[in-house]
Each structure stands twice: as C-alpha cells, then as structure tokens.
Amino acid sequence: MRQMATYDLMETFRNTNQWLGASAQSFASYPLFSMLPNPALQWWAAWGEVTERTFKRMVCKPDWGIRTFTCEDGKDHLVNIETVVEKPFGNLLHFNVSGREEQPRRVLLVAPMSGHYATLLRATVKSLIVNCEVYVTDWHNARDIPVSEGKFDVEDYTLYLVDFMREMGPDTHVIAVCQPAPLALAATAYLAEDDPKAQPRSLTLIGGPIDPDATPTDVTDFGRRVTMGQLEEMMIQRVGFKHKGVGRMVYPGLLQLASFISMNGERHSQAFTDQIMRVSKDEASDNDAHNRFYDEYLSVMDMTAEFYLSTVERIFKDREIARNAFTVNGRKVDIGKITKVAVKTVEGEKDDISAPGQCIAALDLLTGLPDSKKASHLEPGAGHYGIFAGRSWRNNIRPLVLDFIDANSGAIKPANSNVA
Template sequence: MRYMATYDLMETVRNTNAWMGATARTMASYPAFSMIPNPAIQWMAAWGEVTERTFKRMVVKPDWGIRTMTCEDGKDHLVNIETVVERPFGDLLHFNVSGRAEQPRKILLVAPMSGHYATLLRSTVKSLMVNCEVYVTDWHNARDIPVSAGKFDVEDYTLYLVDFMRHLGPDTHVIAVCQPAPLTLAATAYLAGEDPDAQPRSLTLIGGPIDPDANATDVTDFGHRMTMGQLEETMIQRVGFKYPGVGRMVYPGLLQLASFVSMNADRHSKAFNDQIIRVSKGLGSDHDAHNRFYDEYLAVMDMPAEFYLSTVERIFKNGEIAKNEFVVAGKPVDIGKITKVAVKTVEGANDDISAPGQCVAALGLCTGLPDDMKASHVEPGAGHYGIFAGKSWRNNIRPLVLDFIDQNAGTPRKSAKPAKAANQNVA
C-alpha cells in the first residue's frame, strides 16, 4: 500500500477540481439567472467551463485527429492509423494514406516517453506525411499496464527501438525527438554490433540530451542535485485501484505536469486568466488557440518507475551514453561501431530543456563515421518545442532534415576507417 495513498490523493484532487468546475458551470447556466444579467454569473460560468476542461483532459489520451490528407492528385485521401507492431509498453504505428502510392522516404519518428503522449508530435507527423511514409512509436500510459507485464527501463526501451528498426528494414530513416535521442543512438549502435544489415540509412537527433553536462540547464541541475534515494522517495508512487496497472510503481503524469507548470507558472496563470475572460465575453471556442495548446499540454501519462529512475541515473548522473559506456542486456554498446549510418543533430539556440551542445555531442561519439556523413544545425531563436513542432521546424528544419535524408537514401557505404574528428558545421 506504500505510495498508493498519495497517487489516489492526487487523483482525488483532480477529480474534485473537475467536479467544482462542472458544478459552477452548471449552476451559472440556470435560465433563471439570465433574467437578471450579472457579470459575476458570467464569470462563474466561464471559470467553471475552463476549470472543468482543464482537469478533465489531464487523464484523457488525445486523439491524433489526422483523418484525411490532400495529395498531389488534388483529392482528399483517408488516413488509416495502423498498428504494425504491438507490444505491452508501446506500439509502432503507421500513418497509411489510402490510395496513395508508397512514398520513397520511410521515416521512423521516435516519440519521447517523458510525460506526454506521442500525439505531442502531431504537427511533426502531419508535416512529414506530405511526402513520406511515417511510422511513430506510441508509448502506453504505465497506469494502464498490468504489473504482470513486468518492468520497463532504459535497456528495454532501447531493445524496443531495435525491434522496431528491424521490422522496418534497412531503408528506414530515423528521427528521434528530445528524450529518446541518446537511447536511439544506442539502439543504432547496438544494431551496428549485433545486426549490421538492419541499421537504418540515417539518424536525425533533435534536441536530445546526448551529453547533459555539455551545457547545464535546470533539468540537468535537478538531476545532479537530487540523490536517487530522494527521487525514489519523492517522485515515485504506486498506481491506485482505479486503473488496470494497480500496484505498478510509476512516476505519475500529474506530478510531472506540476513540474512542467512550475517552470513557467506566471505565463500559465496569465494564459488561464485570459481564457476565462475570453469565455465570459463569448469569445472562446472549443478549438481556439488556448484549447488547442492545452488539450495536448495537460494530457499527461505515467512513466514506469524503473524507466524514470534509470534515465536519471544512467543518462544524466552517470552519463553512460556521453562516455560511451552504455550496456544493453549485458552487451556493451560501442557508438564508434556506427560506420554507415549518416547522423545529423538539430538544436535550438534558445532551448532551455536540452541546451545547445548537449545533442551535437553525438557526432563526437561516432568515431567510426566519416566526417561527410555527419551534420549539425543550430536554429537561431528557437526553443525546445519550436525545433520539432513550430515555425522553425516548418520553415527551416524540416527542409534541412529531408535534404539530409535524400542525400543518404542510396545504398549504404562500406565501413570506413574511424574519423579523427566530428564535423559539426551547420548543415
């Protein structure tokens, strides 16, 4: 029962706030109140509507919302989201556009397991679907996974990626966004040593902590400041009786969300106050800018405790990827064995989560890769989300990434002699 009471307490608080919002909205909607117009009643209805929606969507997995796409023939084609590999902790999805010829670019988009669902990459997927076959890792909410499914840590995550890459074949181009960047690099190196013919054509790492110590942020400082005992005691809870994963040890999504919000509390507070005012004036709508953003931002998922703790300990504290000392299933993973997979890194100049320097460190680890198969790009003025989902991605980064993919889409080269230094010029 230890840790379970706090999990259920957080869920109780969330439920109570959703109920209070629904109650305020319903009470303020009585026709009798309309007989005497009162701004306070309108404000109460608006507060209730915003509050109810805010707390309800915290436990709902967002829909991809990608149903059709207009192709070069000028017609709208249905988009079928198909599960091609099904696993207990995550599936491999394919966004199959009906009636369209198979696209020459096959892309595996590795989504983060960092508190949000893979749908956080919705705009990234939509932008790539235009002329690519897109596959996405869809990680499951740990609260819904029975204890009987076993553990899931950074090594298991890496092996999942290995299986997904093997399934898709060697003509795949992999793009890893944020948290999975170091583990995707490790998975590629694992294949280089164990199954070289299954390696992808190219690997693009976007805003990931390959070497967290290369440029410190609040995230890396927190990882070093807290001991593993403190993290386990304060961050880990046991899923309550409400969900199928009852008893599983997790890092709760609601706790992660509290951390997210606290980093920019003033901005979030202003956004919600402004939204209440808009709704009270009748200017809000179901899919306005506020709701589009927060429907995704507030939808959080629980992470398996062993995954969260091993990420902090092995990636951030011990720097096993940065030191090329990572081990998977008892086998050392040598990143220097990557000799025929082109590698590109993308960073945002204003990224305060994975700061510039952390991701480009991957190129220095690829000692077996020729310099002309390495590239990097630092996007001026871009923050963390902008480098994979914002204007910077659409206008600048996506074209660069697709050009890099096209340049390395041919038959892979034979293994080359280790390169002396990484080429870190802007692509």
C-alpha cells in the same frame, strides 16, 4: 500502501476540481438567472467551464486528429493509423494514406516518453506525411499496463527501438525527438554490431541530451542536486485500485505536469485568466488557440518507475551515453561501431531544456563514422518545441532534414515540397 493512497489522493484532487468546475458552470448557467443578468455569474460560469475542461484533459489520451490528406491529385485521401508492431509498453504505428503511392522516404519518428503522449508530435507528423511514409512509436500509459507484464527501463526502451527498426528494414530513416535521442543512438549502435543489415540509413537527433553536462540547464542540474534515494522517495508512487496497472510503481504524469507548469507558472496562470475572460465574453471557441495548446499540454501519462529512475541515473547522472559506457543486458553498446549510418543533430539556440551542445556531442562519439556522414544544425532563435514543431521546424529544419535523408537514400523527390 502509503504510496498507493498518495496516488489515489492526487486523482481524487483532480477529480474534485473537475467536478467543482462542472458544478460551477451548471449552477451559474441556470436558466432562471438569465432574467437578472449579472457579470459575476457570467465569470463564474466561465471559470467553471475552463476549470472542468482543464482537469478533465489531464486523464484523456488525445486523438491524433489526422483523418484525411489532400494528395497531388487534388483529392482527399483517408489516413489510416495502423498498428504495425504491438507490444505491452508501446506500439509502432503507421500513418497510411489510402490510395496514394508508397513514398520513397520511410521515416521512423521516435516520440519521447517524458510525460506526454506521442501525439505531442502531431504537427511533426502532419508536416512529414506530405511526402514520407511516417511511422511513430506510441508509448503506453504505465498505469494501464498490468504488473504481470514486468519491468520497462532504458534498456528495454532501447530494445524496443531495435525491434522497431528491424521491423521497418534497412531503408528506414530515424528521427528521434528530445528524450529518446541518446537511446536511439544506442539502438543504432546495437544493430551496427548485432545485425548490421537492419541498420537505418540515417539518424537525425533533435534536441536530445546526449551529454547533459555539455551545457547544463535547470533540468540537468536537478538531477545533480538530488540523490537517487531522494528522487525515489519524492517522485515514485504506486498505481491505485481503479487502473489496470494497480500496484505498479510509476512516476505519475500529474507530478510531471506540476513540474512543467512550475517552470513557467506566471505565464500559465495568465493564460488561464485570459481564457476565463474570453469565455465570459463569448469570445472563445472549442478549438481556439488556448484549447488547442492546453488540450495537448495537459494530457499526461505515467512512466514506469524503473524507466524514470534509470533515465536520471544512467543518462543524466552517470552519463553512460556521453561516456560511451552504456550497456544492454550486461553487454556494452559501442557507439563507435556505427560506420555506415549518416547522423545529423539539430539544436535550438534558445532551448532551455536540452541546451545547444548537449545533442551535437553525439558526433564526437561516432569515431568510426566518416565526417562526410556527419551533419549538424543550430536553429537561431528557436526554443525546445520550435525545433520539431512550429514555424522554425516547417520553414527551416524540415527541409534540411529531408535533404539529409535524400542525400543518404537516393530519394528522388525534392525536399522543399510544399507543406500542407
């Protein structure tokens, strides 16, 4: 009960700040005050507007915002987001461009379950939809999943990926971004032994912690500094009464967001101060750079407690993937069984979350895969987000990934097609 009260207290704090922002904006914008213009009132209203939007976004799942796509015929085609596989903890989505011929590249984009929604990969999806059939794993907010649906840990996550790959078939090319990279590698190895015909043609691992100890960072060191008991006591709470998942043990998204912000506290504080000044001067807009970034960054989701704790214990502390000792339902998943799936790793030179060396460690585990089917790329000057979104991804990494896909599938379209 104490943990449930703590969860509801966090939501009360968030809700109160949202209300304070809305109240401040409403009061300072009262029409009568326009008779006596006062910069303090303008600043007060701006503070209220920014504060209300900030705390409101924390509990909103962002929209994909991908509604149309201009094809080679010069016409705008509707993009229908279709659910291919529906499961309690996550769905498989397909971005189907209506009226367009099916593209030869079938890409499964595995989104991370690390506090943000799959929409964090919106820019990645937009860049790939140009000449690929894009499928995405859309993980659900744990607070909205009834306790009756059971647990969901790293083994369940792996089996979800196995099911998604089977559904898409052997002509699939998997791209795993950040957190799911080790589990995508494990899912591929699981299929290699259990159902070889369902294996994807290629697997691209982007900035994932295959071996967290290869190049330690603040993120990986945190897992070493605390015990599992301390972690459970500090981070795990029970979902409150107002949600469908009432009683479920979770790692709250609000706690994860607090951790994200604390890593670059001064920069975030300055960003919000600057935005308040822009709003007060009527220089901001609903879709300006600040709002585009923070509308996504602030939208967080809860993870099941068992998934969060098993990730820390088995991937970071015990390094089960790095040691090729990962098991699913008591059965060892041997990464060395992968003999046909081409594997490429992508890392960012300035990645401070999954530092260079952590992801490329996957290639050493692939003892049964010929060197001709292994590849790696280190992007100069790129940080963590830059290797799957932004200029580094669009201009450098995306063409290399598509070339790698084509080399292992026989796709006929050139990889350097223009990005819309």
